[in-house]
Amino acid sequence: MMHTDEIRLGDALHSVPSPPGLGVPTDDVLAQGKRTRRRKTAVTTSMTTLSVASVAAAALWGGQLLLHDSGAPTVVPAGDVTDVEEHTYPGVHVEDIYDMTHAEQMASLAESMGLEDPPEVDIIREISPAEANVLIPECLAEKGWTAEDRVYSIPTDQEQAFSLDRYSCVAAYPVIQERTTTE
Amino acid sequence: MSHDAVHGEGSDPMLSGKAQRDAEFTSFVSAAMPELSRIAWFLTGEVHSANELVQAALVKTYVAWGRVRRGEEIAFTRRVMVNHRTDQWRRKRREVLSGEPRETPAQQSQVDDTDVIDGLVRALKTLPDKQRRVVVLRYYCDLSEKQVAEEMKMSLSAVKSAASRGLSALREHVTEVEEWAR
Numbered sequence: 085m086m087h088t089d090e091i092r093l094g095d096a097l098h099s100v101p102s103p104p105g106l107g108v109p110t111d112d113v114l115a116q117g118k119r120t121r122r123r124k125t126a127v128t129t130s131m132t133t134l135s136v137a138s139v140a141a142a143a144l145w146g147g148q149l150l151l152h153d154s155g156a157p158t159v160v161p162a163g164d165v166t167d168v169e170e171h172t173y174p175g176v177h178v179e180d181i182y183d184m185t186h187a188e189q190m191a192s193l194a195e196s197m198g199l200e201d202p203p204e205v206d207i208i209r210e211i212s213p214a215e216a217n218v219l220i221p222e223c224l225a226e227k228g229w230t231a232e233d234r235v236y237s238i239p240t241d242q243e244q245a246f247s248l249d250r251y252s253c254v255a256a257y258p259v260i261q262e263r264t265t266t267e
Numbered sequence: 268m269s270h271d272a273v274h275g276e277g278s279d280p281m282l283s284g285k286a287q288r289d290a291e292f293t294s295f296v297s298a299a300m301p302e303l304s305r306i307a308w309f310l311t312g313e314v315h316s317a318n319e320l321v322q323a324a325l326v327k328t329y330v331a332w333g334r335v336r337r338g339e340e341i342a343f344t345r346r347v348m349v350n351h352r353t354d355q356w357r358r359k360r361r362e363v364l365s366g367e368p369r370e371t372p373a374q375q376s377q378v379d380d381t382d383v384i385d386g387l388v389r390a391l392k393t394l395p396d397k398q399r400r401v402v403v404l405r406y407y408c409d410l411s412e413k414q415v416a417e418e419m420k421m422s423l424s425a426v427k428s429a430a431s432r433g434l435s436a437l438r439e440h441v442t443e444v445e446e447w448a449r
Contacts, residue, residue, distance in 0.1 A: 089434055089441070090406060096437075096444040097309065097407040100387055105314050107304045108322045110296045114289060116322065117329030185350065 186258045193254060197247040205255035216259045223253035292332050295340050296325060303344055309403045310352050312392030324348040345408065346418060349400055387440040394433050401426055402433035 186207070194202040211219055221231060227249040229236060238246045303324070307317035324347040328335060335343045391399055397419070404415045405426070416426045 089438060090430075092441050092445065093402075093434055093437055094406040094409065096387060096441040097403075099444060102301065102305055102308070103314055106308055106317060107300050108318050108325070110293055110300070113296050113322055113325045113329070114293055117292070117326045120326050121330050185353075188350070 186255075189258070190251070190255050193251060197251060199247060199251060202251055202255075203248065205252050207258060208256045210260045211257045213259055216257065219257050220250075220253050223256065224249060227253070288332055292329055299341050299344065302341060303348070306345055306403060306408065307348055309388070309391055309407055310348065310400060312388055320348055320351060323351055327351075345404075349404070349418065352396075352400065386443050387437065390437050390440045394436055397421075398429040398433045401429040402437070405430045406434075 190202065190205075194200075224230075224236075229238075229246060229249060236246065300321070303321050304317060307321040307324075308314065311317045311320055324344050327347050328340070328344045331343070391402065394402065400419060401415055401421075404410045404418060405412065410418065412423055412426050412430065415421070415430075416423045419426070421429075
């Protein structure tokens with residue numbers, strides 16, 4: 085009986101005619117897709133040109149920052165930002181971070197950190213990448229983790245604890261793109 | 268070509284990478300628009316909102332196109348739509364909880380010009396948001412309960428429960444559609 089009802093509902097949903105006006109012109113979709121892609125490319129470019137705020141935001145998300153001898157910050161171990169992004173977030177590109185919900189971001193971050201049971205964290209407020217450069221290190225400092233020249237030197241046996249604290253700080257301060265857009 | 272192939276492989280040498288990508292995407296959109304639009308319509312219950320939802324999902328699909336596996340384009344876009352819809356629902360709930368003005372109810376589409384369509388789609392719209400998504404994925408998209416559970420990150424029992432309640436709520440409208448279709 086139930087099975088029949090399921091089939092009937094499926095058939096009914098399929099037989100309902102689509103209303104006029106439903107659907108979007110393909111050209112409109114393509115045009116907006118190109119605009120969005122250009123905007124994302126611009127953001128990525130700002131990251132690859134080592135905008136401190138942007139790189140810090142990406143790095144605090146899961147990368148590790150080191151300083152070259154020149155003093156310019158970069159992300160290790162790969163030589164360019166994109167490779168590190170892929171390395172840091174398995175299956176996820178950093179360019180997608182801003183397409184994700186906060187919950188999805190946190191799930192990706194937990195996965196990249198190997199946290200099987202990440203803590204529930206109350207959001208304090210949404211911040212810009214520039215604010216992340218300040219607030220997230222402050223948050224970590226409150227938990228006892230301090231960086232020297234942007235490098236967190238973590239004893240191997242404390243990596244898990246550091247990951248948990250970093251997860252908590254990032255979760256409390258979701259980084260959003262909108263406040264830094266230059267368009 | 269393996270099943271896992273992604274877009275861009277086996278491309279037309281006469282087209283540049285971007286042109287090839289755009290050509291593939293355009294072809295996909297043209298073919299999938301009716302199906303995706305209907306899913307969006309059932310999820311939102313309103314034409315304008317459905318069009319916004321499908322456009323937002325397709326834009327994200329375009330940006331991710333190089334990583335979308337062949338044969339999974341519709342499923343990928345559908346997942347984006349469902350997730351996007353979930354986000355909208357959460358944002359709306361936060362606004363309500365924070366005391367901000369409640370969004371005005373969507374205008375009933377003038378194109379829903381039969382009582383039958385009104386009945387089923389309006390009934391669908393009255394279901395709780397998560398229940399509605401389960402019903403659409405389960406009964407319109409023909410996903411198994413397990414697939415719905417995976418896609419919506421719900422337990423199997425929660426999916427079964429939501430599907431059953433949704434089915435009960437829509438039963439009388441199904442009969443109306445059947446009579447109308449005869």
